[in-house]
Amino acid sequence: MNTARPEGTTDEVFIGGGEMGALMRSLDWSQTPLGSVESWSQSLKVAVNICLNSRFPMVVWWGNDLILLYNDAWQPILGNKHPQALCKPGAQVWAEIWDIVGIQLHSVLATGKATWSDDQLLLVNRYGYTEEAYFTYSYSPIFLETGEVGGAFTAVAETTQRVIGERRLATLRHLADQAGQSRTVEQACQKAIQTFSENSTDIPLAWIYLFNDEKTQAVLQEQTPLDIQPLIAPTPIALTQGNHPCTQTFRAVIDKGEAVLLENIPQLWGSFPIGRSQSLLQQAIVLPIRASTQESIVGMVVIGINPYRALDQDYRDFLDMTAGHVANAISSARAYEEERKRAEALAELDRAKTTFFSNISHEFRTPLTLMLSPLEDALISVDEWMSRQGNEWKKENRDEDSSTHPPIDPSPLKERLQLAHRNSLRLLKLVNTLLDFSRIEAGRVQAIYEPTDLVAFTTELASMFRSAIEQAGLQFIVTCEPLAEPVYVDRSMWEKIVRNCSTH
Template identity: 40%
Template sequence: MAWGPELTFFCNSAYRRDTLGQKYPWALGRPAREVWAEIWDDIGPRIQRVLSTGQATWDAALLLFLERSGYREETYHTFSYSPLRDDFGHVVGMLCVVSEDTDRVINERRMATLRDLGSDPSVVRTEQEMLTFAAAQLGHDPRDLPFTLTYLFDEGSFDEGSFDEGSFDGGGSARLAALSGIAVGHPAAPTMLAADRSVWPLEQAAHGQSVLVELDGLFRQLPTGDWPDPPAQALVVPLLQQGGPPYGFLVAALNRYRRLDEGYRGFVELVAGHLAAGIASARSYQAQQQRAEELAELDRAKTTFFSNISHEFRTPSR
């Protein structure tokens, strides 16, 4: 509630718990313009309309960048502003009734991305076709994933024998196989990575480790996705292979207006898991095709051999 000439701010316990965050108790009794200074350009005109016309407003899942958690936060709110009148019928304040939709909006957005990743109509695709299709789908979610890079380890990057933490060859390398939201050739998106001079934590990914990379000051002019500012962090997640070394790794730039909580990390890991499963399927199919071709070639060779033998038996020697 905002009351009086200064629109003095008051709220109940539910609003304090769900919306106010770290602004409590500082916000109580202060002018609403000060309490919500960071979003006043959005809500100020709405409040003024209520005060001047006496007509209520309504917004559904409106995006507001709140500073209630120690950083500028992407939030969504459904709310109405209604006039408060004194005993003479004059509008002297405003009542806000609000419900927060942040979790719903973000979860629906991420679920749509995961659903789109699995929407490939092709029964069989080559590895590169699968990765290109996946990158196109990831590019449709520039809020959660401002940009992504998919790197695959080259043959010979791992020592012979069983995979363990020491099996990565220090001379190993990785190649850029797919990307979204960023141009090829950008300093953050080199086409090749070498273990001794990689801009991304190649060795940790090769050992199956996820790494959070701080981006501020690391690269210039990073793409911003659907936001006004570039990402501040990226999560590097290995593309795990069952019983073997990782196929490669995913670099997922993160939304700087959301914390990397368990849900966000789980979302990125599910994306990486989908890519790894697609690579496994494509390589398995390729191996089956190669085996079928080898068997067909062997069958042709046997047919030719027996045909020649039969011909020799039928042809009398002189």
């Protein structure tokens, strides 16, 4: 291992180092605040040499003015401040964040103790606008030969993409988790806005609008922040009138079927300051909310663009996925509502059917009762008349004029009455069954269980149909295996089951 320290010449101190090494070798250091390289302390020479030949972003802050010396890997952190930042005081280069890093650096100079910052938010201006950026870094003291602190050595890792990526991923994951939880469209919009409000950095402003069926009106469902002026977020918006900026934009999104970017927000809607430095919202994007078929547009989500981040492709992809999750949640809620309405309609039809069965059963029972009663009386009367009058008539009229007709034989009349009676009973059983069905549907039937010799009871019930079946030339066999103990059944229900099985 080569442990030789750099000597005093420029070429020796700035050996290697890539682009920054070449740039430093080309400078006339005597014209800089640090003076000629030969006058530098050995500690500074070693620190600069290590910095230049590292592939990790490193910077040396030297002297009370904290003059900047950095390597190639640190250039992206500077942005458009490079190469002017070389050999300039830190307070001049990083004026916008000096209230943070300046305090940390001067603390190192004063105490000789290192600092550590993890994912530190710094609002830097390195690309022409105030940018949200995150860094993990440590400021370590560089001691002179005298033991005093001559400067600070920094190793820096920019973590902006990771921090913002994790934040956006958390928002998308939360939206995805909520997609199937909402039972109404209102709930879906509320949950989405609540999630948006938890990431007010990437989504400083959001409106969710839904269209009516004719797409002539857009109605504001939810918004964040809640204190947006009504003039900025009107509700509803008549899409057939072109006197409002939202109308023209919404119509453009409907016609094109794609997102539309709004510029110069302060001119359109007035000032809307955002964040710690109260930068004004400059841009907003209007994204379509598509139906589940992905063909029709059912609404819009308007999202303000974080003024501290450029609207790059990653940001656009995040916003597109955000709108997609909102669309999925709304589609899921609408599907649930439609299914609920179908279920309610079916339940109403079922109730109507049960009510109809119950009413028609009662309507049938009344005339059947009125029919059965006189039929039963007539059958009893016929039987009584036949038993009393049949033979007496023959005795009394044996020698009288043959033109006197005997009474009509009541046997055919009895047979007809019996037929009408049997069929009325059968119809009554059907009506009772229909009424039982309506009671079961309405939940008003309660079984009464009692211990029963199920074999004997079933055999007895089935034997009622034996004669009719055998008269039809069929063989009727009832097989019931003996049971060890009585069975708890509702006797009337069991009778209906056996009767239905036997008659069908």
